[in-house]
Amino acid sequence: MDEVIERLLGQVAPLGRTESVTTPLARGRVLAQDLVSPLDVPPYDNSAMDGYAMRVADVAALGGEGAVLPLSQRVAAGSVPGPLLPGTAARIFTGATVPEGADAVLMQEQCEAIADPAGGLGQVRINGPVSDGLAIRRRGEDLRVGEVVLRAGDRLNAAALGLAATAGAAALTVASRPRVALFSTGDELVLPGEPLGPGQIYNSNRTTLHALLLAMGCEVRDLGIVPDSLDATRAALREAARDADLILSSGGVSVGEEDHLKPALEREGRLDLWQIAIKPGKPLAFGEVTRHGGRTWYVGLPGNPVSSFVTFLLFVRPVLLRMQGATQLASRAYQLPAEFTWTKADKRREFLRARVTDQGGLQLFNNQSSGVMSSAAWADGLIDLPPGCTVQPGQLLRFLPFNDLF
Numbered sequence: 001m002d003e004v005i006e007r008l009l010g011q012v013a014p015l016g017r018t019e020s021v022t023t024p025l026a027r028g029r030v031l032a033q034d035l036v037s038p039l040d041v042p043p044y045d046n047s048a049m050d051g052y053a054m055r056v057a058d059v060a061a062l063g064g065e066g067a068v069l070p071l072s073q074r075v076a077a078g079s080v081p082g083p084l085l086p087g088t089a090a091r092i093f094t095g096a097t098v099p100e101g102a103d104a105v106l107m108q109e110q111c112e113a114i115a116d117p118a119g120g121l122g123q124v125r126i127n128g129p130v131s132d133g134l135a136i137r138r139r140g141e142d143l144r145v146g147e148v149v150l151r152a153g154d155r156l157n158a159a160a161l162g163l164a165a166t167a168g169a170a171a172l173t174v175a176s177r178p179r180v181a182l183f184s185t186g187d188e189l190v191l192p193g194e195p196l197g198p199g200q201i202y203n204s205n206r207t208t209l210h211a212l213l214l215a216m217g218c219e220v221r222d223l224g225i226v227p228d229s230l231d232a233t234r235a236a237l238r239e240a241a242r243d244a245d246l247i248l249s250s251g252g253v254s255v256g257e258e259d260h261l262k263p264a265l266e267r268e269g270r271l272d273l274w275q276i277a278i279k280p281g282k283p284l285a286f287g288e289v290t291r292h293g294g295r296t297w298y299v300g301l302p303g304n305p306v307s308s309f310v311t312f313l314l315f316v317r318p319v320l321l322r323m324q325g326a327t328q329l330a331s332r333a334y335q336l337p338a339e340f341t342w343t344k345a346d347k348r349r350e351f352l353r354a355r356v357t358d359q360g361g362l363q364l365f366n367n368q369s370s371g372v373m374s375s376a377a378w379a380d381g382l383i384d385l386p387p388g389c390t391v392q393p394g395q396l397l398r399f400l401p402f403n404d405l406f
Contacts, residue, residue, distance in 0.1 A: 001278050001314065001349060008286060009318060012297060014325040015245055017176035023164050026156050028217045029174035030324040035150040037167040040140035045098040047075075048135040052111050052124050053102035054089040059130045068114065071121035075099060089124050098136055105135040143167055153327030175324040180213050181240035181296075182206070183223035185233065185252035185261065186303060191225070204373055205250040205308045209301075212312050213248070215406045216320045228252070233264040241268075241289040241296035245323060248316065251303030261285060261300050269295065277387070279348045280304060280370035281311040304370040310351050310382065313405045331404045333384065335396045340364040342391035349387050353379035354399065362397060381405070 018032040047053065053075065059067050072088035075081040077095040084090055084101040092098070092105060110128030143149060149167045150160055156172070164172060189203040190196055203225060213220045221244065226236040233252070240247040252261040262285070265271035271287035285300030299316055301308045318329040339361035342352075353375040354362045362383060365375040381401035391397065 001276055004274055004276055004284065004286075005315060005318060007272075008315060009322050009329065012319050012322050015176065015178060015323050016325075018173050019176050020171045021174050022171050023161055023169055026161060026164075026172045026174055027158060028215070029156050029172075029177075030217070030321070030326045031150055031152050031154045031156060031172060032175050032325060033173040034148050034152050035164055035167065035169055035172065037143040037145055037147045037149050039143075039168060040145050041143035041166050042137055042139055042141070044139050046077075046137050047092045047094055047096050047098055047105045048137050049105065049107045050093050051105045051107040051135060052089045053084060053092045053098055053105050054126075054130065055084065055086070055102060056104050056130050056132050058087050058089075059104075059126055064130075065126055065128065067126045068123050069126070070123050073099065074121065091121070091124075103132050103136070104130045106130055107135060151327070153325055155321070155326055155328065177217055177219045178245045178320055178323045179221070179243060180218045180246045180248055180320075181221045181223055181244035182209055182213065182248050183226050183236055183240065184250050184303075185226050185228060189225045189251075204305045205301075205303070208305065208309055208373075209248060209250060209312060212309075212316075212406070213320075216317060217324065218320060228260060230260045230264055233260040234268055237264055237268045237289050237298070238291075241291040244296050246319070247289060247296055247298045248301070249298075250301045250308045252300065265289070265298060265300075269298070271298075277348045278310075278314070279346055279350045281307040281314070281351075282348070284311055284315060302370075305373040306353070306376055307370045309373070309376050313382070313400075314351070317405065331400055333398045333400050336399045337361045338364075338391045338393055338395045338397050340391065341393060342385075342389075345388050345390045347387055350383075350385040350389075351400075352383040352385055354383045355380045356399075356401075362399060 069089040071091055072085045073081055073090045075090050075092040075096045077093055081097055081099040084099040090099050106128055112125040112127055114123040116122040149163055184203050184206050188200050190200045192202050210220055223236055223240055226232050262273055265287050269287055269289040273285050275282050276284055281302055283302050287298045288295040289298055301311050321329050339357055352368055353365045357363050365378055381399055384398040384400055
């Protein structure tokens, strides 16, 4: 598996196309240019809470807790305060600029407001400890002007978009979406909603792969189900290659008499066909379709629904990230303890569908067949089990969560 991934990524290069996208709509996209902060964030020292701004030395001079200071100003967020007069405090609210000269803000719950009968600002009694910098968010403590906020190759999540907005970025330059043409092969396949005939099954791979492609930030052109014939398969490849960066298919990548993708690819371009030592998902095809002015990459996945699902996550996902110029291609893995026994050691590397329990361990789905899609819908991720490995309760296993893979 690792050798195949290395070979795939060694051949596929970033597409190089970019576009500008408004920041709120850039979730899941890959940043194409470094984002540099044009300002300090926050742009001024501000209060972290509602309370009173003061000088620590003034409070200490009056004996510390219990000291009473007159109020000299009221500072709301968005206003510009004057310097804090010596020996006074300022009423201040969350996010407001800390007056020059103040070096602490004591939250209002530790203060007692004393009204002025004459209608002035009144006084405040200090009922808590005061220290230098208390409850003050310093200028530039989040971002500094000229600092790289986000780097080219970062895949943007909601927190990254919030950070970009903090730096004032209304739009971001991102990699253009890869254009993917998708089709399935098999005369036994029927689209959901249509009546099933003898020997027919519903095409679940089309829906699964379409959803995964959208999650990876792709534009998808769905070519439906291609009949099991060499001419139809060749025509589908030519049509798919016309404006796609990648052609993705499921089914037909074995070497049976009704599997026409191998000879079709050999006539329309180039094909590498592998049997990979993993379970599920042994057969995988990779190659290219020749078209006027260039080439379109091709990946063929197995037809069994779990095999198609797993091989997409393991092989197609990093290829699509590579096309978008992402720097982080491998998914994160976690070591979690097993809460099951597994005695069926296989010579292949296995990817078992599992769920994380409330105790933080891994629970295995009871049927690991490559045709049981309910195992993937039930699971939280995949256990990456080495060849020849059995499992006992408490044994630490490598776990790939779907939240990271998607």
